[in-house]
Amino acid sequence: MSGFRVIEFQLLKECNARCIYCAYAGDVPGMNFFPLDLIKKTLSEELPGWVWFEGGEVTMSEESKTHLLKAIEIASALGVKSRINTNAQKLTPEWSKRLVKAGLEFACVSFDTLDPGKFCLLRGFDPSSGQVKLNELIYNSKGLINTGITVDLETTLTRYNIDELISLYEFAESCAAGETQVMMGVQCLVAIYDELFELYPGFDSMYNAISQLIEHAKKGRIPVRICCSPLVPCHYPDLYKHHKNVIWVGCSCGVDYVHIHGNGDALLCGFWDHAEPIGNLYEKSLADIWESSMLKKDGNTIAPENCTQCPYWEGTPRCHNLCFSVSHRITGKFTTHSYSLVRRKVRVS
Numbered sequence: 001m002s003g004f005r006v007i008e009f010q011l012l013k014e015c016n017a018r019c020i021y022c023a024y025a026g027d028v029p030g031m032n033f034f035p036l037d038l039i040k041k042t043l044s045e046e047l048p049g050w051v052w053f054e055g056g057e058v059t060m061s062e063e064s065k066t067h068l069l070k071a072i073e074i075a076s077a078l079g080v081k082s083r084i085n086t087n088a089q090k091l092t093p094e095w096s097k098r099l100v101k102a103g104l105e106f107a108c109v110s111f112d113t114l115d116p117g118k119f120c121l122l123r124g125f126d127p128s129s130g131q132v133k134l135n136e137l138i139y140n141s142k143g144l145i146n147t148g149i150t151v152d153l154e155t156t157l158t159r160y161n162i163d164e165l166i167s168l169y170e171f172a173e174s175c176a177a178g179e180t181q182v183m184m185g186v187q188c189l190v191a192i193y194d195e196l197f198e199l200y201p202g203f204d205s206m207y208n209a210i211s212q213l214i215e216h217a218k219k220g221r222i223p224v225r226i227c228c229s230p231l232v233p234c235h236y237p238d239l240y241k242h243h244k245n246v247i248w249v250g251c252s253c254g255v256d257y258v259h260i261h262g263n264g265d266a267l268l269c270g271f272w273d274h275a276e277p278i279g280n281l282y283e284k285s286l287a288d289i290w291e292s293s294m295l296k297k298d299g300n301t302i303a304p305e306n307c308t309q310c311p312y313w314e315g316t317p318r319c320h321n322l323c324f325s326v327s328h329r330i331t332g333k334f335t336t337h338s339y340s341l342v343r344r345k346v347r348v349s
């Protein structure tokens with residue numbers, strides 16, 4: 001066992017959306033499902049705390065939902081907790097109940113905006129379908145929340161929806177009642193290809209919007225969970241004051257989380273350069289891939305210049321407040337802090 005907290009499987013590549021920022025955009029059709037026996041073998045060997053299932057879109061058809069249900073049952077039988085990442089467009093309340101009965105414990109629902117026009121723009125839907133699609137998302141999200149599992153309504157932060165963070169928080173808060181466990185998520189963009197820097201909000205507007213959101217959440221009823229933020233504590237320490245309603249998720253790339261792509265490639269994260277897998281699950285066990293990866297070893301031992309003198313340095317193996325994926329893609333190394341690389345590439349708004 002390698003001590004994974006999370007193993008994430010891309011259960012299928014096919015998706016019913018065409019998000020403008022998708023990290024997996026190159027990987028469209030072929031509705032080939034990830035084999036359940038390979039999931040079972042890997043989970044039995046590794047017994048991680050959690051397995052995350054995503055796509056493509058795992059709930060896009062009856063066939064994919066049935067495959068997902070079986071994958072969750074396999075995890076449950078092994079005592080592994082299941083999470084899905086979904087756009088929920090086809091996740092009816094009936095299907096939510098079935099998945100929860102099979103053992104689903106956490107759902108991260110993509111929820112970028114409350115504006116139908118922006119929704120279509122960001123998710124690549126036909127503009128005439130905006131209100132209908134948004135209503136489906138709201139209805140299905142509420143169905144999922146009503147099952148009582150933890151639901152993260154997560155916005156992927158771009159220039160287009162940065163002014164909506166407080167409204168999105170208030171919407172998520174309005175869905176939380178009684179025994180339900182709801183949180184609002186903010187997923188910052190990870191630039192797996194250069195065009196994504198065009199969608200990035202400027203750093204000053206990001207700082208302003210996120211500080212306002214944090215202050216709002218501190219007075220609110222539900223937590224906000226912020227992932228992959230380029231606003232690292234060494235540059236924005238005031239954002240990181242402890243509060244029960246503010247959850248910062250540091251990078252766990254190469255430490256205790258791995259992403260298995262639809263073709264079996266193991267990546268240090270789902271937003272890792274797809275041309276640089278650390279191995280393939282069809283050829284080797286996850287333990288063999290993980291233990292022998294030089295890329296992972298380098299990522300965990302090579303510190304960016306000046307970081308080791310930083311008061312926020314977390315010590316060996318590394319600091320969790322930077323994006324190794326971006327650093328490695330842009331420079332081919334781990335010696336530059338992602339903050340300076342991203343900041344240089346983002347247009348000032």
Ligand SMILES: C[S@@+](CC[C@H](N)C(=O)[O-])C[C@H]1O[C@@H](n2cnc3c(N)ncnc32)[C@H](O)[C@@H]1O
Nearest residue numbers: 021022023056057085086087110156188189190
């Ligand atoms: C890859 S999608 C797959 C699941 C599902 N189809 C969905 O839309 O939620 C999972 C999450 O990754 C986010 N995402 C996709 N590309 C990203 C990128 N380049 N940087 C940050 N988040 C990204 C999506 O917005 C979504 O919240």
